[in-house]
Amino acid sequence: MSLSAAEVNKIAWLARLAIDGDKAEAYARDLSQILGFVEQLGSVDTSQVPPMAHPLDEAQRLRPDTATEADQRSLFQAHAPLVEAGLYLVPKVIE
Amino acid sequence: MHHKTIAELATGLERKEFSSLELTRACLERITRLDTRLNCFVTVTEETALAQAQAADERIARGAASALTGVPIAQKDIFCTKGVRTSCGSRMLDNFISPYDASVVERFNAAGAVMLGKLNMDEFAMGSSNETSFYGPVKNPWNTSTVPGGSSGGSAASIAARLTPGATGTDTGGSIRQPAAFCGITGIKPTYGRVSRWGMIAFASSLDQAGPMARTAEDCAIMLQAMAGFDERDSTCVDRPVPDYRAALGNSLEGLRIGLPTEFFGEGLDPAIASLIQDAVDEYKRLGATVKEISLPNMHLSAPAYYVVAPAECSSNLARFDGVRFGHRCENPADLADLYTRSRGEGFGAEVKRRILIGTYALSAGYYDAYYLKAQKIRRLISEDFRRAFEEVDVIMGPTAPSVAFEFGAKSADPIAMYLSDIYTIAVNLAGLPGMSVPVGFSNGLPVGMQIIGSYFSEDRLLNVAHRYQQATDWHTRAPAGIAD
Numbered sequence: 055m056s057l058s059a060a061e062v063n064k065i066a067w068l069a070r071l072a073i074d075g076d077k078a079e080a081y082a083r084d085l086s087q088i089l090g091f092v093e094q095l096g097s098v099d100t101s102q103v104p105p106m107a108h109p110l111d112e113a114q115r116l117r118p119d120t121a122t123e124a125d126q127r128s129l130f131q132a133h134a135p136l137v138e139a140g141l142y143l144v145p146k147v148i149e
Numbered sequence: 150m151h152h153k154t155i156a157e158l159a160t161g162l163e164r165k166e167f168s169s170l171e172l173t174r175a176c177l178e179r180i181t182r183l184d185t186r187l188n189c190f191v192t193v194t195e196e197t198a199l200a201q202a203q204a205a206d207e208r209i210a211r212g213a214a215s216a217l218t219g220v221p222i223a224q225k226d227i228f229c230t231k232g233v234r235t236s237c238g239s240r241m242l243d244n245f246i247s248p249y250d251a252s253v254v255e256r257f258n259a260a261g262a263v264m265l266g267k268l269n270m271d272e273f274a275m276g277s278s279n280e281t282s283f284y285g286p287v288k289n290p291w292n293t294s295t296v297p298g299g300s301s302g303g304s305a306a307s308i309a310a311r312l313t314p315g316a317t318g319t320d321t322g323g324s325i326r327q328p329a330a331f332c333g334i335t336g337i338k339p340t341y342g343r344v345s346r347w348g349m350i351a352f353a354s355s356l357d358q359a360g361p362m363a364r365t366a367e368d369c370a371i372m373l374q375a376m377a378g379f380d381e382r383d384s385t386c387v388d389r390p391v392p393d394y395r396a397a398l399g400n401s402l403e404g405l406r407i408g409l410p411t412e413f414f415g416e417g418l419d420p421a422i423a424s425l426i427q428d429a430v431d432e433y434k435r436l437g438a439t440v441k442e443i444s445l446p447n448m449h450l451s452a453p454a455y456y457v458v459a460p461a462e463c464s465s466n467l468a469r470f471d472g473v474r475f476g477h478r479c480e481n482p483a484d485l486a487d488l489y490t491r492s493r494g495e496g497f498g499a500e501v502k503r504r505i506l507i508g509t510y511a512l513s514a515g516y517y518d519a520y521y522l523k524a525q526k527i528r529r530l531i532s533e534d535f536r537r538a539f540e541e542v543d544v545i546m547g548p549t550a551p552s553v554a555f556e557f558g559a560k561s562a563d564p565i566a567m568y569l570s571d572i573y574t575i576a577v578n579l580a581g582l583p584g585m586s587v588p589v590g591f592s593n594g595l596p597v598g599m600q601i602i603g604s605y606f607s608e609d610r611l612l613n614v615a616h617r618y619q620q621a622t623d624w625h626t627r628a629p630a631g632i633a634d
Contacts, residue, residue, distance in 0.1 A: 062506065069464060069509040070471075070486070071502060072494025081506060084564055088507055091565050092453045095523050098530070105525035106532060108355065109341045109581020110605065114384055129248050135478035142473050145484050 055089040057082050150175050151311040152628065155220055155368040158314060162209055162219045169209070169219030173202035173263050176221045180265065180312050183632060187288050189307035191226045192234050193266040201263040208261050216371050216395075218261030223313045225304050226267040227274055228254050228359075229348040237350045238272040238282040238300075241476045241496030251348025252380045253317060253359050260375045265313055268303030272498045273467065274324055274352045276300050277570045280561050281500040289332060290629040291595050295554035298328030298570075304362045305332035309596075311633040315363040315372050319349060321356045322455055323549075323574025326586040329362055330549035330598025333588045335615065335625060336362035337369050340606050341581035342387035344373075345380030353462035354385070356455075356578040365625055366587065366615035370394035373608060389606065397609040398616040403437035405614065406542040412448035413547030413573055421592040422548050429589040429599050429618065430546060436617055441542060445534040450527050451576035452568055457511050457524035458579070463501075464508025470496060503564065532580035539604040544614055548573055549586040549598035573600060583608050587615045588624040596627075 057065075059078035062085060066073050073081060127140060136143040150172060153161065161167055177195055184190050198221065205219035229235045229247035231254075236242045250258065257264065271281040279287045279302030287302040289295045290310040297306040301318030305328035308316055318325035320338035329336030337360045344359045351357060361372030374395065379388040407430065414423055430440055472478040472492025479495055482488035497505070511520035538545060550570055560567040577584040582605060586598040603611045619625050628634070 057510075065506050065510045065513070067490075068513060069468075069505050070489040070493060071497070071505055072490040073502060074494075081503065084503055085506055085510070087565060088456060088503075089510075091568075092457055092520070092524075094453045095450060095457070095527055096519075098447075098450065098527065100523060100526035100530070103526040103529050105522055106529040107525065108385065109532065109579075110387065112342070112385070112387065115381075117381075126248070130474075133245065133248060133475040135472065135475075144473055145482050145488055147485050 055093060056086045057089065151179055151633065153314065154365050155217070155314045155363060155371050156365070158220050159216050159371070163214065169202040169205040169263060170199065172219065173198050173221050173265070176265055176313060183310060184312060186293065186632070187290060187306055187310055188285055189269055189287050189303040189310070189312060190223070190266045191236055191238070191269050191284050191303070194233055194264055198263050198265050205261045205263060215260045217257065217375055219263060220315070221263040221265050221313055222257060222372070223265045223268050223304070223307060223316045224254060225270055225301055225317050225319060227270060227319055227350045228317060229350070230254050230264070230267065233267065235267065235350070236283070238270040238284065239496065239498070239501070240283045241470050243283065243477065245476055249348060252345035252382065253349065253376050256375050262375070268307060268316055270303055271300035272501050273350065273463070274300040274319055274321055275463065275500050275504055277323070277327060277567055278555070278560065279303070280557065281498055283498060286557060289554045290632045291333065291554070295556055295595065296331065298331035298554060300324040301362060302328045305329050305334055305336070308332070308334045308362055308364060309629060309633070311628060315361060315368055317359060318362045319357060319359050320578065321352050321459060322578050323571035325360050325362060326549050326574050326584055326598065326600060327571055329586040331554040331596065333596025333627060334362060334364055335366055335369055335585070335587050336360060337373065337585035337608065337611060338577065338583060339373065339377060339608050340583045342385050343583070343606065343608065344376045345383040345386045347380055347382040351466040353459040354466060355462060356459060365619055366612045367395065367398055370398060370612045392609045394609050394612050397613045400613045401437065402433065402614065402617050405433070405438040405544065407433055407438050407440045408443035408538055408542030408545045409440060410443050410445045410448065410538070410545060410547060412445050417551050417569070417572070418548060419552050419592065422552070422597050425590040425592065425597045426546065426548055426599050432618060432621055436621060443538050443542060443545070445538060445576065447527065447530045447534050448576055451531055451579055452572055454524040454527040454531065454579060455575040456507070456568060457520045458528065460504040460508035461511045461521045462508070464505045464512065467501070467505055528579045531576050535580045535582060543610065545602040547600050549600040553592050553595035553597060577602055581605070583611055585611050585615055587618060588627070590624055
């Protein structure tokens with residue numbers, strides 16, 4: 055398995071992650087190496103093996119559908135880079 | 150005072166031989182004097198530590214002390230601490246003051262422990278050498294040109310240097326056990342679900358587990374007692390009674406069945422380490438244990454499976470860092486996409502980016518079955534290997550790491566070489582089992598750790614097995630010269 059710099063840039067876009075243009079080749083090399091390492095998994099027949107989602111095969115607990123959290127908006131927004139009137143501000147998305 | 154264990158400190162506090170304030174001041178003084186050489190602490194919380202110490206002294210005077218009241222500890226900087234920077238070793242969270250305490254932190258506070266500060270770590274716990282930290286690497290107190298291990302490197306090094314008697318760690322693929330081995334201390338990764346993950350910044354949610362690190366198994370028992378237990382805020386935390394870990398420490402090891410997996414002693418293991426593990430196993434024979442060779446045939450698949458599962462879950466968990474709600478935000482974003490990509494690009498370091506990219510690729514359309522699903526199936530095979538082994542033996546022993554602490558830079562250019570330094574610890578996380586590391590000797594002046602693996606929820610047994618060894622040997626009492634004399 056070998057990834058090109060162009061493929062790395064595509065994956066980086068999917069991850070919304072900026073990587074420096076001159077680093078794409080280096081990432082492509084590292085990622086290809088890691089994917090090559092992981093390829094060993096393909097050597098084992100697992101057609102009859104159920105995947106393991108939880109080490110103890112425990113199911114997720116359910117709880118009554120009632121509100122348990124108090125409103126802490128101002129506390130949490132105190133850590134935000136940019137807020138106004140209780141809203142998080144981002145660059146304009148609609149012209 | 151700095152050579153005393155948590156158990157000894159608790160006794161001294163109870164008998165009023167010294168106050169928590171005196172003890173805390175002594176620790177803070179050592180941190181101020183020595184940590185410039187080691188870089189263990191990202192943040193020292195002197196003011197709150199002294200306030201907590203004073204409150205602890207009052208609690209002790211009232212006769213309401215627990216085993217940890219007034220005892221100083223430090224928190225890995227992955228645990229959210231209210232009002233205190235929680236950086237996770239990343240530029241992304243360099244400015245993040247947590248608005249709440251993690252469950253683990255709440256529990257230490259309730260026990261009356263004193264928090265000295267927040268400990269350095271690999272960025273988002275992704276690394277095996279502490280070299281990925283935004284705050285620069287922690288140095289190994291045994292030899293400052295070598296790494297302390299990772300990701301809980303600050304925790305392990307600060308304990309070895311006697312800056313703190315105990316610290317928290319987290320272990321996703323070996324991050325408690327491998328640094329414990331490299332720094333010559335004791336650490337335990339509990340069963341998945343034993344300790345709440347609430348408020349512990351997520352890396353790979355199906356593998357992450359918090360645990361204690363200290364100089365002795367007895368101290369780990371005292372700390373784990375405070376940490377373990379059900380928490381409804383963590384949906385994977387297991388609702389099951391917590392045994393009295395300290396009560397089990399003295400149990401006899403007569404008849405203990407030890408399994409040595411062939412796969413742990415093959416190619417790639419430093420022969421000096423193999424020989425020290427054998428010495429430790431011989432000590433166990435003298436303590437009444439029987440030893441048997443076993444096999445974990447799918448062991449070789451654990452690192453490849455891990456490097457699908459962990460990055461996949463990491464890419465998903467780290468999607469929350471978007472430059473909008475908290476953490477780093479880039480200057481003058483041109484549009485929303487630029488805000489996301491540049492904030493993340495600037496906030497994350499190279500190893501975190503590598504893992505986000507691998508994980509995103511493994512989870513992208515058309516690849517899920519070939520990577521993540523396949524790895525989850527392999528994970529079942531690995532845990533089946535352990536299940537079969539535990540039908541025949543009580544504990545499994547082997548090396549914690551294939552080498553002693555390596556030099557800075559030795560593996561940083563080769564991700565696979567770095568990943569393989571966790572080759573013996575990763576399978577335990579994939580299976581969700583408890584595992585610990587105890588010091589069993591030295592090679593070239595650097596500590597060697599032995600890993601002890603148990604069946605689910607056998608932390609009491611592991612601590613007992615480690616404690617009896619520490620009663621019979623003194624490796625765990627050795628301190629690095631020039632730093633912790």
